[in-house]
Amino acid sequence: MILSRARLRGKAAPVPAPAVPQGTELPRHVAIIMDGNGRWAARRKLPRLAGHKAGADAVRRVARAARDMGLECLTLYAFSSENWKRPEQEIADLTALLKHFIANDLDEFHANNVRLRVIGDYHAFEPSAVEMVERALAKTAANDGSTMVIALNYGSQNELARATQALARRVASGELRPEEITTDAIAAELDTADLPPLDLLIRTSGEQRLSNFLLWQVAYAELYFTEKLWPDFDAEALAEACKVFAGRQRRYGGL
Template identity: 55%
Template structure:
């Protein structure tokens, strides 16, 4: 795991973002699948003496920025870790605010996501969502299902260990039913029973806020994923920071366990 930090510049952020975009387009391969652990909303609000829910609200702007950046860069899959299973243990007022923000985000963005060619999928234990949030999820998934330019995976009520348990149970049921032999269980059989069965594994995983943890996100899928730890708090993360991470990714040699030539 390598911690990569970007030097701050006096150049206007939009100008630098455009320069980075031009650079990454000629610098090397664009990662097909970028995953992001969106961290730092609470700290962002605390540093500004604001209520914690305002940090989450400010984080919505970063989601829009990153989606637009992924479209510009030519990323095919963008996975955002929005709400973990452990987050249900937070105070009820905060959980309620997060569910309301999910509804608001979908209501505000669904038309533009549809027009931009973004297919939205919401992955996780959705049985725990509030009825209003579940209806919003059903709407955005349905209205964008035919899009093909970018697949946006929103991980909500998600935990990777729970996902793996779910996959193991499915395998056990197939073995018990006689439709699968134990000897048939391999990497592909497990991957086919994960939420991400029809997605390539992430090429690049970004975590914001400077923390150096995976936090139970896509543990199976990131076996050979390149990691980029950004010091930027999520509400301040935008196209520039996304492009910096992609440029850093392009400078690396991916070996997948092999010895380099």
């Protein structure tokens, strides 16, 4: 068993770390495209909301497991900028689950020194949800253990467009020369600027595409695809993905 980097404190009960062999090199930053809630529900002849509720339970399990394994940062693709195309009732259900998660789980993560971050424009949600997100961000801002990032109304192409616009404004004002627009300068304008480099991207449900998620950040990340539907993903599945990661050779273009 490995030791957690995040010291448990408060009244929250610790969850045993998954079985990752001692000495395994853990990724610092893991991101997950949580896919398969609808299919999970359909296979059980249940409404889609049941799949989303089961998916929210998986978020709790995996977030706790990531913390106890010692992962520095976990990013979850909760709501994409394209998800607004879904039926209004489903959007309302997803928003309600977000609010429920904050209301019922924030204290536990705060007690365990977890910092909550959001990437994307969460201000597009209803005012009560925005207020809850902002209170959660403020409450955990000083925590210096692990970081849990929720991607809300996030789209990577939009993120890159916003970063480009910010750099263009700096060039127009004379603050920056065009030749000073480097990869580091672009990365500094992204929503993830204060996060560790992405090491491992996981997608559940058997789909093998990025779906407009962390397109810049994934440049040298390891990709891991699993047939397991998101509501069935758990601590053991996360540990398995990390073991596969540890077995990869990361050359970054070298030998």
